[in-house]
Structures are given as structure tokens and as C-alpha cells.
Amino acid sequence: MHKSTFFELCDLLSPALKHHNTKMRAALTVEKRVAIALWKLATPDSYRSVGNQFGVGKSTVGAAVMQVAKAIIKLLLRKVVTLGNVQVIVDGFAAMGFPNCGGAIDGTHIPILAPEHQGTQYINRKGYFSMVLQALVDHKGRFTNIHVGWPGRVHDARVFRNTTLFKRLQQGNYFPDQKITVGDVEMPVVILGDPAYPLMPWLMKPYTGSLDSGQELFNYRLSKCRMVVECAFGRLKARWRTLLTRSDLSQTNVPFVIAACCVLHNLCESKGETFMAGWEAEANHLAADYAQPDTRAIRRAHQEAVRIREALKTSFITGQGTV
Numbered sequence: 001m002h003k004s005t006f007f008e009l010c011d012l013l014s015p016a017l018k019h020h021n022t023k024m025r026a027a028l029t030v031e032k033r034v035a036i037a038l039w040k041l042a043t044p045d046s047y048r049s050v051g052n053q054f055g056v057g058k059s060t061v062g063a064a065v066m067q068v069a070k071a072i073i074k075l076l077l078r079k080v081v082t083l084g085n086v087q088v089i090v091d092g093f094a095a096m097g098f099p100n101c102g103g104a105i106d107g108t109h110i111p112i113l114a115p116e117h118q119g120t121q122y123i124n125r126k127g128y129f130s131m132v133l134q135a136l137v138d139h140k141g142r143f144t145n146i147h148v149g150w151p152g153r154v155h156d157a158r159v160f161r162n163t164t165l166f167k168r169l170q171q172g173n174y175f176p177d178q179k180i181t182v183g184d185v186e187m188p189v190v191i192l193g194d195p196a197y198p199l200m201p202w203l204m205k206p207y208t209g210s211l212d213s214g215q216e217l218f219n220y221r222l223s224k225c226r227m228v229v230e231c232a233f234g235r236l237k238a239r240w241r242t243l244l245t246r247s248d249l250s251q252t253n254v255p256f257v258i259a260a261c262c263v264l265h266n267l268c269e270s271k272g273e274t275f276m277a278g279w280e281a282e283a284n285h286l287a288a289d290y291a292q293p294d295t296r297a298i299r300r301a302h303q304e305a306v307r308i309r310e311a312l313k314t315s316f317i318t319g320q321g322t323v
Contacts (some may be wrong), residue, residue, distance in 0.1 A: 001038075001273045009267065010034050016071035028056070028064070036061055037068035041242045041261060044286060066253060069260035080263045083144045086176055090189065092139025097221045099312075100180045101204075102189040103136040103144055104229040105197065107156040110243050110258055111290045115251040124152035125293035129246070133233075133258050134159050136191060139225075141232035142269050143262045148255040156196040156295045169202050183311040190308075192226045195297035199305045204312070208297055218313040235275060236265045238283035245286060 001009075010031050017034070019027035028036075032054065040050045040061055047058035054061070083089075086102055093101035109130035115122055122129040130152030136145040150159045160166050168174035175189035193205045206222055207215040237243045240261035247254055268275075 001268055001271070005267065005271050005273060006034070006038075007031075012075060013068065013071045016074055017067060028060070033064040034068055036064040038264075040065050041240045041257070041264070044241050044245050047248075066256065069253075069256040072260040072263050073256060076263050076267075077259060080266045081143045081146055081259075083174075084138070086189065089138045089144075090178075093225050096139060096225045098192065098204075098225040099182070100178070100187055100189050101225060102175045102191055103138055104192045104226045105134070105136045105160070105203075106194060106226075106229040106233070107132050107134045107159060107196075107295070108233045108237075109133075109152050109290070109292055110254070111246040112251065112254050113246050113248060118151070121151040121153050125295075126291050128152075128290055130290075131251075131254055131258070132156070132159050133262070134163065135229065135232065135262065136165065137229045137232045139228060140269065141228045141235065142266045143232065146259060146262050148258045152293070155298075157198055157298050160197060169200075172202075175202075182308065182315050185307050185311040187308050187311070192222055194226065194295070196295035198298060199301035199309065201302060201304045201308055203305070204309060207309075207313075214313050214317045217316050218309070221316055232265070234280055234283070235269070236261060237287065238279040239268060239275070240264060241283060241286060244283055245290065 013034060014030045017030045036050065036054050036056065039045070039053060040047070043050070045053075047061045051058045051061045056064075083102075089102055090100060093099075109124055109126075110133055112122065112129050112131050114129050119129070122131065124130045131148065132150040132152060132154065134147045134150075134156070135143050138144050145165050147159065147163045147165065150162075165174065169191070172188070177188070179186045179188050181187070188202050190202050190204045193203055195205055195208050197203055197205050199205050204222060206219040211219065243258065243261055247257065249257060267273075
């Protein structure tokens with residue numbers, strides 16, 4: 001990140017990070033602690049090699065990472081990972097081809113060390129230990145809602161059903177109440193998911209099975225918009241590479257670090273920080289041992305949701321759904 005973003009971040013975090021000097025030693029400055037933490041989060045380097053870069057011991061690096069991650073969550077998470085202006089998001093997705101859409105949702109697996117307790121719960125379908133990050137993103141790939149910490153063995157739909165996001169979408173108070181009429185069906189603001197999610201009046205997902213041309217068109221339009229969440233995960237992990245390989249953090253500390261990286265992702269994206277062309281390829285190479293597990297499609301569908309999806313499909317065919 002640019003120097004200006006770095007110093008702005010230090011200012012924002014300093015209320016939680018200012019340490020007093022003791023008779024024994026001078027406290028590390030806020031800037032040095034933030035720099036150590038960012039370096040550790042952005043590289044797969046060991047604590048020792050990061051410590052050598054900054055002239056501190058490896059335990060100091062470990063302490064700095066957790067102090068900064070917790071400060072980010074305490075002071076910035078609610079300000080930075082937030083829905084913002086829904087109309088701007090809806091217009092953004094409409095321009096990409098999907099009407100009345102407020103976000104795209106998906107889950108990604110973050111590799112972890114084998115936990116001491118209930119280890120088998122964390123083994124995902126690819127056979128490695130992981131923790132799930134579920135995220136809702138806007139049309140620009142910024143996180144608007146995150147949920148971290150479920151064991152890798154748990155299906156995406158179950159993770160989703162146990163979040164406040166699900167409850168609020170279900171109650172109809174997450175997005176403003178702005179319905180549009182598609183054909184003769186009323187459609188609320190929806191989010192887009194893959195086949196692992198339940199079809200709901202407020203969650204549209206692709207058709208599965210053998211498809212006719214109308215269903216293929218619907219799926220094309222949906223997946224074009226849903227790709228923003230996959231791109232967001234790609235950029236998150238390419239910038240904050242500690243998320244690519246098994247983190248040596250304890251099971252209780254991993255969620256803090258994942259959430260802090262999501263906040264940092266939004267900061268970098270909103271400041272237009274450089275994202276180098278080769279980063280994603282390098283990240284994919286680093287993550288080669290930790291392929292993302294496939295998630296079983298689920299068949300559950302809400303009747304009202306089926307009507308909305310059919311109406312959308314028809315409107316796309318007749319061209320009324322174009323923007």
C-alpha cells in the first residue's frame with residue numbers, strides 16, 4: 001500500500017495500539033508494529049524471517065500480528081466491512097446484467113493446522129484442515145458482510161443458515177424494501193449464490209441438470225455477476241498470502257487474522273491500491289496443495305423463489321431484463 005494509506009491505517013489503529021515505555025525497554029512504535037503485522041500477513045514468511053527483517057524476535061512478530069489484527073477488528077471492522085449505499089450496488093449489478101441484486105455470496109476455505117480438539121470436524125472434502133470464510137460482496141468485489149470460523153467439514157448452506165445475515169435476509173430487514181415487478185411477479189432485492197445455497201425469494205442460484213437455452217441464458221447472466229465474489233477471494237488471498245497456506249496460529253486466533261485481512265482488502269480496494277498482474281498466478285502456485293473443495297448442490301427450493309427465477313428467466317429471453 002502507499003505510504004499515505006499506511007500512515008492513515010496507523011492513525012486509525014493507534015488508540016488500541018499505543019504502548020507505554022517501561023523501565024525494562026522502550027515499546028515498539030505503532031508504525032513498527034503495524035508494519036511487522038502487514039509484512040507477516042502479506043507473505044508466507046516464517047516468524048523468524050519477518051523478525052530478522054525488522055530486527056525483533058519471533059515472539060514479538062507473533063504478538064504484533066495479534067495486537068494489530070484485534071485492533072483492526074475492534075476499531076475498523078464495523079466501519080469498513082459494511083453494506084454502504086445499496087442503490088449504488090444494485091445499479092452496479094444491473095449494469096452487469098442482473099436486476100435488483102444487492103450482492104454475491106460464497107464461501108472459501110482457509111487452511112489451518114490440525115486443531116487440538118474436534119480435529120476431524122475441520123477436515124474438508126479435499127482432505128486438509130480448514131476454516132470457512134463466508135462473504136457477501138458488492139459489485140466491485142468489496143466485502144459487505146463476513147462470517148468466519150466454521151469448521152471446513154461443514155457445508156456452505158449450513159454455515160449460511162447459522163449466520164445473522166441469513167436471519168436478517170429471511171426477516172426482510174437486511175436490504176431496504178424495494179421490490180421490482182418482473183413479468184407479473186414481485187421480486188425483492190436478492191443476493192446471488194452457487195448451487196450449494198438454497199433457492200429463496202431473496203437468493204437466486206443457477207439452474208442445474210440438463211438445461212434449455214433459457215435456463216442457460218439465466219445461468220450465464222447470474223454467473224457473470226456472481227464471479228465478483230470469486231475474484232474478491234482471489235485478490236484477498238493474493239494480497240494477504242498468509243491465508244494461502246496453513247497458518248501456524250492457534251484455532252482461536254485464526255478467525256481474527258482472517259477478518260482483519262478482509263478489512264485490509266476493503267481498505268486497499270477502496271483506495272485503489274496497486275494489484276500487480278502476476279500476484280494471482282504466484283498465489284495460485286503457493287496454494288497448489290490446498291485446492292478449494294467442491295460443495296454438494298442442494299435441491300431445496302422455496303415455491304415463491306421458483307416463481308421469481310422463472311419470471312427472471314423469461315424476462316432475460318424476451319429482453320425485458322436487459323438494462
